[in-house]
Amino acid sequence: MAILLMLTIHWYSSLFFQSVFHHRYAAHGVYSMSPFWEKMFFIGSFLTQGTSYISASAYGIMHRLHHAHTDTEHDPHSPSNSSNIFTLMWQTRNNYRDIYTKKADIPEKYMQNLPVWEKFDRIAHGWQAKAIWAILYILLYVQLATHWWMYLLLPVTLTMGALQGVAVNWWAHKFGYENYKMKNTSKNILPLDILFWGEAYHNNHHKHPNRPDNAHRWYEWDMGYKALVVLEKLRIVKIKRAVVKPIALQ
Numbered sequence: 001m002a003i004l005l006m007l008t009i010h011w012y013s014s015l016f017f018q019s020v021f022h023h024r025y026a027a028h029g030v031y032s033m034s035p036f037w038e039k040m041f042f043i044g045s046f047l048t049q050g051t052s053y054i055s056a057s058a059y060g061i062m063h064r065l066h067h068a069h070t071d072t073e074h075d076p077h078s079p080s081n082s083s084n085i086f087t088l089m090w091q092t093r094n095n096y097r098d099i100y101t102k103k104a105d106i107p108e109k110y111m112q113n114l115p116v117w118e119k120f121d122r123i124a125h126g127w128q129a130k131a132i133w134a135i136l137y138i139l140l141y142v143q144l145a146t147h148w149w150m151y152l153l154l155p156v157t158l159t160m161g162a163l164q165g166v167a168v169n170w171w172a173h174k175f176g177y178e179n180y181k182m183k184n185t186s187k188n189i190l191p192l193d194i195l196f197w198g199e200a201y202h203n204n205h206h207k208h209p210n211r212p213d214n215a216h217r218w219y220e221w222d223m224g225y226k227a228l229v230v231l232e233k234l235r236i237v238k239i240k241r242a243v244v245k246p247i248a249l250q
């Protein structure tokens with residue numbers, strides 16, 4: 001039971017940063033914040049993603065390429081180019097690594113206005129940090145596991161950030177409903193998204209990538225956007241209202 005509670009907290013805290021910081025801020029810039037808070041978000045990502053820490057700038061570049069080349073051979077992660085979820089995960093990992101290590105040749109236009117903290121990324125991405133996190137996770141499992149099978153969940157803990165990324169990238173281009181007819185395979189995974197911080201509304205998001213609120217129907221509810229509204233009330237972020245304007249549904 002304690003393991004499941006730990007996994008639940010890990011899922012929501014890690015995905016909060018991937019959705020609100022990596023996706024909405026680094027890739028799309030739907031809100032602004034001070035350099036101090038930007039650094040706090042880097043640290044928050046490290047504390048919640050641990051072994052599966054994701055560089056916000058590398059993520060931002062990769063995700064912009066996904067929007068620019070959705071479902072084509074240049075898409076860094078498309079189920080159209082992968083036969084199953086594991087090959088998609090591997091393809092995403094390789095493309096991410098090439099961007100992070102600057103091996104990939106990226107056009108300048110995708111590299112503008114990114115949150116960059118290279119020194120921190122190097123430490124958080126280093127094998128030493130990953131080894132410390134892995135030991136901490138194993139110690140936690142030893143403390144909390146009450147049955148042997150619970151250790152089978154350890155790989156989920158170790159790869160949490162990557163799993164969350166591939167979950168959205170696979171399912172949201174495979175299964176779900178469409179509010180908009182698009183020239184790509186994007187889908188909304190769940191009508192009521194209580195699992196993905198609003199990332200389930202992927203068809204809505206492909207239609208309006210720079211809109212902070214991914215919920216476009218009365219029954220849709222974007223938890224990540226609600227969190228941003230709270231952060232704005234606390235004067236931590238400033239949502240770019242120009243792109244929040246209601247738009248006509250098609």
Ligand SMILES: [Zn+2]
Nearest residue numbers: 066186202206
């Ligand atoms: Zn997509």
Ligand SMILES: [Zn+2]
Nearest residue numbers: 027063205209
């Ligand atoms: Zn996006």
